[in-house]
Structures are given as C-alpha cells and as structure tokens.
Amino acid sequence: MNQTTRQRLQLGTIVVLLLVIAAMAYKFIVAGSVEPAADGRMAIVLEPGERDFVLREMRGFVAGLQQLTAALARDDMKAAASAASGMGMHAAHGAPAAMVAKLPLQFKTLGFSVHREFDTIAADAERLGDAKHTLAQLADTLQKCVACHDAYQFKATVAH
Template sequence: MCKTCWTITALMLIVILGMAYKFIVVGSVEQATDGRLSLQLEPAEKDLVMAEMRAFLVTVQQINEGVVQDDMKKVADAARKVGRAAQEAVPVSLMGKLPLDFKKLGFDTHTKFDSLALDAEQFGDKEQTLGALTELMQNCISCHAGYRIDLVME
C-alpha cells in the first residue's frame, strides 16, 4: 500500500515539475524561420505585449524631449510610468507563455526605467540619463533580435 502511494506521489511530483518547467522556463515558443524564437500568443495577448512595446517607445521619445528641454521632471515622470509597477497588468496566463529569458529581459527593462527615473530626479544629469537610456535601449534591441510574436488561434 505504501509503495503504491509513494509511486503515485513521485509521478505527480514529476508532472508538477514538468508543468512548472514549461510554465516558468520554456513558455510557448517555437523556433522561427528567421532564427528568432517565436512567441505563440493569442490575439489579445499579442495586443497587450505590442501595447507595452509602444509605451516603451513613447517613453523613450518623452525622455529624449525632457533631456532636450532640460526638464528632468518630465524624464522621471515618463520613465516611472513604464517601470516595475506597469508590469502588474500582465496576466499570469500570458506570463506562462513567455520563456524565462524573455521575462528576465522584460523585468530588467522595467527596472531600468525605474532607475532612470530615480537618477533623473536625484541627480538631474542629462549625460547620465542619456547613458542610462542607451543601456536600456540595448534591452529593446536584444528583445527584437531574439523574439517575434506569432498568433495562435484557439
């Protein structure tokens, strides 16, 4: 009796670990023909990710305007809008479809926007802000070089 219970428990643990690995690490991806990983998302999920990327782009423009206008409050306000707090709107179901490296890149990007906002407020140094923005943009380049989004219809 006890041997059967241990076998069932072990099998359930293997299934749970496999699901956790798929949910946390692998996500829902395929190798794309262009060499990138293709995120397999439903239309609403794609719309959400694309809206976030457009928000990043708008923020970069606002940061550039703030630097040119010597308005570091504008820089900080813009950057903070897409900081870590903004990622709370991402549903868990979507997070499960994203591979771990993509999630890490996204978390790091949000964190870098928060750091840029804090530095702009505390130091008001335009050169430092542009340096931070340059570093942050490397995340955008890495993401677009490594991933694309393709629709799956369910």
C-alpha cells in the same frame, strides 16, 4: 495486496505526481509557449488578444522614449523622471497571468529588468539632475530592447 506493495504503490504515485508538477513548473515558468521562427528567432505563441496586449505595451515604450528624449534635450529633468517612471515596474502590472505563463523565463527576466531600470533612471534623473548621465543609462537599457527583439518574435494563434 500486502503492506509493502501498498507502500511502493503510494511512493510510485507520489513520484509520478512530483514529476508532473516539475514538468508543469518547467513549462509555465521556464520554457513558455515557444517554437522556432523562420527568421531564426524564437516565436512566442500567444492568443491574438495577448499579442495585442504586449505590442501595445511595446508602443508605450516608444511613446515614453519620445517624451524622455524630448525632456532630456530641454534639460527638463522633472519631465525626464516622469517619462522614465511611466515605463517603470508599475507599467508591467496588469499582464494577464495566462499570458505571462506563455513567456519564457529569459523573456520575463529581460522584460522586468527593463521596467526596473526605468525606475532607476527616473530616480537618478530626479536625484542627480544630469541629462548626460540619464542618456548613458538609457543607452544601456536600450541594449535590452535590442537583445530581446533579436531573440524573440510573437506569433498569434489563429483567431477562433
């Protein structure tokens, strides 16, 4: 094997490896583990335990919204800020990396922006003390819950 052939082979190997890395990055960061669902949404395919994990987080949102709206009705802006911050970014920590890799990029972007907005809602509730303002911010953020539920569902792999 002469020098040029060896260099071409090495170059070829590097190109193939780069393509593999690009494909993996696409799969784990952008595409996620999805398939079309019967109702027209995209199904994100998760292990049963991972699906339980995200659904528990979702129910945490409903519990947080209950506290937040109750606090707003009482004009208790301290309690409103605390309820909102319970749904903030720190609530997103602890998601298993293997599961996050299965979520499409659009899903992760929407999900993180909802958590981030709850931090803003909390900070503004504390700073402005204006229930009507908080309610308007909340209505905006809730559109993202609606948008995501319109686009995605979770499907569990068969338990094994």
